Amino acid sequence: MKGKLTVDPSNQISTIDERIYGSFIEQLGRAVYDGIYQPGQASADENGLRQDVIDAIKQLNVPIVRYPGGNFVSQYKWEDGIGPKADRPTRLDLAWKSIETNEFGLHEFMNWAKKVGTKADMAVNLGTRGIMAAANLVEYCNFPKGSYWSDLRRKNGQEAPYRIKTWCLGNEMDGPWEIGQKTAYEYGHLANEAAKAMRAVDDHIELVACGSSSMDNPTFGDWEATVLDQCYDNVDYLSLHRYYGYYNDDDPTELDNYLGKNIDLDQFIKGVVAICDAVKAKKRTNKTINLSLDEWNVWYHSNDADTKVKPWQKAPHMLEDIYNFEDALLVGSLLITLLKNSDRVKIACLAQLVNVIAPIMTDDNGVWYQSIFYPFMQVSNHGKGVALAPKVDVATYQSREFPEVPYLDSIATYDQANGELTIFAENKNQHESLDFKTQLKDLTIAEVIEATQFYGYGPKEDNRNGQMKLQPLSTQAAGDQITATLQPLSWNMIRIRVAN
Template identity: 45%
Template sequence: MADARITIDRDFTIADVPRRLFGSFVEHMGRCVYTGIYEPGHPQADERGFRRDVLELVREMGPTVIRYPGGNFVSGYRWEDGVGPVGDRPRRIDGAWHTIETNAFGLHEFVDWAREADVEIMEAINLGTRGVEEARALVEYSNHPGGTYWSDMRRRNGAEDPFGIKLWCLGNELDGPWQIGHKTAAEYGRLAQETAKAMKLVDDSIELVAVGSSNRGMPTFGTWEHTVLTHAYDEVDYISMHAYYRELDGDAESFLAEAVEMDAFIDGVIATIDAVKAAGKHTKQVNISFDEWNVWDFDRYNNEEEAAIAAAGWREHPRLIEDTYNVTDAVVVGTFLNSLLRHGDRVHIANQAQLVNVIAPIRSEQGGAAWRQTSFWPFERMARLARGRVLQLAVSASQIATKQYGDVDSVDAAATFDEETGRVVLFVANRSLESANDLTVDLRGFDGLRVVGAETLTIPEGGDRFTSNLETTPDAVHMVPLSAAEVVDGSVRATLPALSWSVIELA
């Protein structure tokens, strides 16, 4: 039996919980849009083709903001193709994913869908093959009331009122050689600066996200952020981060510790932002949009799936990276959410990629059912329960040896305190594959709290760490009661099962 002690002090907080931290991502990729959120003719589709069963799961999961329409897709996308009468919209080759884009679903459809889902839109613009004029026009089309060329076109296309999109991404992963329109940091930094200026001349209330490194392993990581922000610091509000993690060669211990890598990645980007701020004598604060993150077996995609899709020729919405998540993956996702919450003072936006079918917490079948993957549960619980202020924790725990990160804490945790309701919520993972963990949480400055809820996601009876939710067994893995959690002499006592992510609510 391992053990851990966490100290929580009411007076030691990090930041208000950023509600945009619980974001997701819809890209025109694979079956995320077509047969995911949109499938005319499905028994659950409404008159607009929106799948109501998927919408219900999205509302339950609780994302607050959704990035759209890409991703790699956006770097070759003409936004004008997705507006106007559907019958007049062109079919286009999408070089990013080697597919045919029908444009049956575009900007107006997504705005309508986002309103149904009660989410904020984070719109990405194409700075791969396009530039300043196209971006400026899209802001005018979306946000200007009327009386101009682009805003009147929106009104003719059926939207009298502006869409009011406030959050915009200045391109996607343009540091990557795989990206259509790949650029050097200096090329992109100047383009981002001038595009941002032009967009804000149309609507000065918008917030802009500059492209950061596609991952920490990029050879230009650090220098890319420094160069881009040296050009565009005063014009942008955030710089992006992207990261995907997977279990490599059965090394589950290192995989379960990947939040250590995420922490280091975030800290490195913060350091670069602050170095540019100091050197440029800037007064404003640029923060972070971690607008792509998840577990993804990208080796399988690179080695198998990509070649198979290319060999099959140009098709509409083929199956693409539809990873099936298991218990281990869900616990890791929970630790990533913990990491993002711990950095809530600087990470103000985060988007789990993607929402449906494509490395997603929600799966659906064409003409069939929709269901929750294992990774659905940590996101849903944190999005719903994390309120108020992020608490600063002191953690002391037994150690687990890993090949990639050395010795790491057996527990990973984050917590929030809502002063209005008096509720404290602790999110805690036990990384150990074999040992339960006796947890003690010392509560300082909190009087009279008791446990009002305690749940865990762990290996189900009769299962193992690879147990997944499938269409035939959609509820194999879900949150279950965490037994014997209680407050004793001002401290929380609980036993965390091996390989688990748990939520303890106190009020």
């Protein structure tokens, strides 16, 4: 089988906002407690932050992390997580039926984020709280000094303001599972008023309004239109969430369908963009609302186990999907899809980062990397500069949901400042290798910096034994062409030094 990618540096989708390589930490399961924070663990520092986890996260080069939720935020009182730990209340976490000690709160998160080298995407509670609690949090975090909340921050040990730029106006407010669920009109009006108050405190912040929590919700579309009709002028982004699962393990054709789910994400993104632009036209404004895909991942492996979790524990094992090789292939394709839509998707958060549907897992002794760690690490570190519109010539196949799935999913990014072109390519064919050729236009190959392949594992194989590794990929490069053989079911990356 043959496949060709044509790369033209003048055919650009967009400059890549590196926040599309963001992630998510929620007060849920072992994401925080026994995850990023575990006092007494061998690698933990004096503040209880696990250095081995910090080192693992740094490899992913995550530029922004959404916190503290997620469903958790809709019943969270942020004031519970500040001040002396001995004075902080223990609460029932109604979202996940867990015990929340509030030992880890705002200052601990911001200290951790600084050590990781990331920025905060801070969520406010618009489920059970409202306008002034949100504005007070902005004041606490961002106002320099001389007011009640800013001086309380300074009293609590943080002299300089945190200057958090990106804020989420609640979480999944359309969902019946959400504490404080709202109608679209109720939420849109509340989000608008909260946005006005928050911006009155700090007019440099940017705000993310809640879109539908799923494209499958019956209110999808109407929700987006109604919410934006209320708050369009005072927000900057609209969120969307999407998780993917398997359909039927006993059906041998289901893998073909599973690997085509990047098409679903592409359709979802383009549908939400169309709604945003329809509201823009209706309002006769020049302002464009971009998207924040602030929850996305594979999530289905832990569903049965989670039904057996006993309520009211501290840091229970929840949502601990063990990802296999086919999940890594899908995550790779979803990352390519984000790059293909980088003109409108400016923020994206892989949900989540540690232990909970996560690329990094911990136990008391150390960390290990899930299969999905590898494609995410490569794209987040090397998908820089501008995304180039891919022209792909390859055969397609039909699956249960998708009439035409290209066997080759590929895109190139061009970091002109460093003279580097990076190609990401996935062969979805289960049985045949792919003769892959990349044709460059107006660029000449100076050298191949790095070429790797991730392949050779069974679709259901996971990395609990640590056997998964990136392997060298053999390439042939000359002039304006580079060729390689992509193995069946493989994720591949080729980095090239180019001359104009």
